[in-house]
Amino acid sequence: MKVSLEDFRNKVARLADAVDASQLSAEARHALFDEFDPYAGKIEPALLNAGHLATYATVTGMIEPFHPSDLEKPATYLVAAEGQVRYRNEKGHVERFYLSADPKKRDTESCVRDSVRLAPNSVCFLTLEPTFRMPSYIAARFNLLIRDVYRGLLVGTGPLVDPGFSGRLSIPIHNFTAQPYDIRAGEGLVYFEFTKLTWSNPAETPAEIAWVPAPLNDQPPFPSSKNRRKTLDDYLDLATGGGPPQHAIELTVAEIRTQAERTRNLLSFATIAGAIGVAGLVITCWQLFAGAQQFTADAQTELRGSRYQLAQEVQDIKDRVADLKRQLDSATRANSSPPNATSNK
Incomplete structure (x- = not known):
């Protein structure tokens, strides 16, 4: 039967008080009811509603700690992350710490943080808060909050x-998106649902246990706040x-494509610039070659002029030498001729 959330929580509180009167720990209750279903014939094999879930969680020690405030939907129980965390940072180093909002954990754990950031395109391993002791006749399934599913996270x-x-x-929580997300200690992360299997109690069963309360058959309504979401955009x-x-x-x-386009543009620019550079080099070489040719022609012209002038000067010297030789020969003949007659008188 559906009752208000307030009435439902009051009934769960009375159920818990009855179980506490047994003075048995959750571990001891699990040992007692692991293979013995105290509600055989009273709760049928099926997906458990919130009342039956609270009954088994409290009586059999199935969830420890069990928070009735996290049971506010007709068939699912909200579980938070708290405990060891492992992931690799952007440098590839393993990050190790204990996720908790409880200051007392700093007395027993070397590194405690109250939140963890899921980096884009990463995977992070988180530990859930409670200890689960599943009876042999109950199985559970879980999944992320709808909010986180729409964020693009995946368990x-x-x-x-x-x-x-x-x-x-x-x-493991996968973040396949380009957006980082923070998970805080104590914040609900996954919803659990519990299913009772077909089961027969052993032939030898304990006698009726006086402190075991009657099952809670009620369930709270679906939260009206969640019904305000009507469309995909909501x-x-x-x-x-x-x-x-x-x-x-x-x-x-997209980044790779952008980089490839930039590289292509740079290569195109480099090709054009290279062609211009080659053309400039050819022109420069031609100018140097033409200059060398002109220099050679000028040098040859100057050399020919110098040779002509030198030949002219050599010829002048030869002519002067020949003239001096003639004068010398004339002087020699004059000195060697006989004295004239007047000199013999």
Whole structure:
């Protein structure tokens, strides 16, 4: 039967008081009811409504700690992240710390943080807060909050918790988007649903246990606040602030295409610049060659002029030498002739 959320929580509180009167720990209650269903024939095998979920969680020690305030929907229980966190940062180094908003955890854990940031296109391993002790006749499934699903986050496990499992759950959260998201300690992360299997109690069963309360058959209404979301855009506005998230791979591909286009433009520019450079080099070489040719021609002309002048000067010297030789010969003949007659008188 559907009752108000306030009435439902009051009934869960009375149920918890009856269980506390047993003075048995959650672990001891699990040992007692692991293979013995105290509500066989009273709660049928099916997806458990909120009242039956609270009954088994409290009586059998299935969820510890169990927070009735996180059971506000007809069939799902909200679970927060708290515990060990592991992921690789942008440098590839492993980050290790304990996620908790409880200051007392700093006394027992070396590194405590109250939030974790999911980087774009990354995976982060988170630990859920409670210890689960699943009876042999109950299984569980879980998934992310609808808000986080519309953000583009993905939980990377089964996500089935088999009957008989006992311990804490760690789950990988994938952020495939280009937007970072923060997860805070104590903030609801996943919704659990629980299903009772077909089951027969063993032939030898404990005698009737006086402190076991009657099952709670009621459930709260679906939260009216969630019914205000009518369209796809309503869900996206709540999750991202407007519009679908951008996939990190799409952004990377777009960046690669932009870089490729820039490279292509640079290569085109380099090709044009190279052609201009080659043309300039050819022109420069031609100018140097033409200058060398002109220099050679001028040098040859000057050399020919110098040779002609030198030949003329040599000829002048030869002519002067010949003239001097004639004068010398004449002088020699004059000195060697006999004296004239007047000199013999």
